[in-house]
Amino acid sequence: xxxxxxxxRAVNVGGRxxxxxxxxxxxxxxxxxxxxxxLASGNVLFGTKLSAEAAAAKLEAAIxxxxxxxxxxxxxxxAELKAVIAANPFPRQAKEEPNRLMAVFLxxxxxxxxxxxxxxCVAGEEIKPGPGCLYIWFPGGAGTSKLANGLIExxxxxxxxxxxxxxxxxxxxxxxxxxx
Numbered sequence: 482x483x484x485x486x487x488x489x490r491a492v493n494v495g496g497r498x499x500x501x502x503x504x505x506x507x508x509x510x511x512x513x514x515x516x517x518x519x520l521a522s523g524n525v526l527f528g529t530k531l532s533a534e535a536a537a538a539k540l541e542a543a544i545x546x547x548x549x550x551x552x553x554x555x556x557x558x559x560a561e562l563k564a565v566i567a568a569n570p571f572p573r574q575a576k577e578e579p580n581r582l583m584a585v586f587l588x589x590x591x592x593x594x595x596x597x598x599x600x601x602c603v604a605g606e607e608i609k610p611g612p613g614c615l616y617i618w619f620p621g622g623a624g625t626s627k628l629a630n631g632l633i634e635x636x637x638x639x640x641x642x643x644x645x646x647x648x649x650x651x652x653x654x655x656x657x658x659x660x661x
Contacts, residue, residue: 489523490642491554511543559656580645592638601627
């Protein structure tokens with residue numbers, strides 16, 4: 482049994498409410514081992530023997546059935562999170578302002594070139610590709626940026642969910658502790 486992180490897209494924003502207690506319950510009822518959540522932004526850790534794709538599909542179906550909420554889930558294991566951390570092209574920002582550095586975890590490969598996002602970048606924002614993700618540096622903060630998730634998805638034709646660098650590190654640490 483492998484412990485993984487399920488990252489839900491677009492929950493607890495724009496009126497799409499999902500209580501973490503419900504997410505934990507739904508994951509347990511779906512047969513995932515020892516589910517736990519991190520923060521209120523749709524992060525659930527659980528044990529599974531399924532592939533990442535099968536676990537994501539199973540959790541998506543369980544959430545839809547229980548709450549009538551369609552929510553994309555991206556599943557990552559410890560090795561994948563460590564690869565994202567190791568490949569980070571913004572090490573200074575990760576150390577000094579981790580709340581302004583995002584990893585956007587993707588459901589697949591982008592179908593468009595990252596230059597399609599250049600016109601939306603303002604105030605020094607930068608986007609770099611990574612393993613199963615995009616890295617976005619928001620020097621002015623993500624809240625004022627034009628680089629919204631919907632824009633990224635439309636231009637690159639791939640679904641994604643963003644986590645700030647603090648959360649990426651916490652998820653990796655929790656998965657690492659579970660392996661110890």
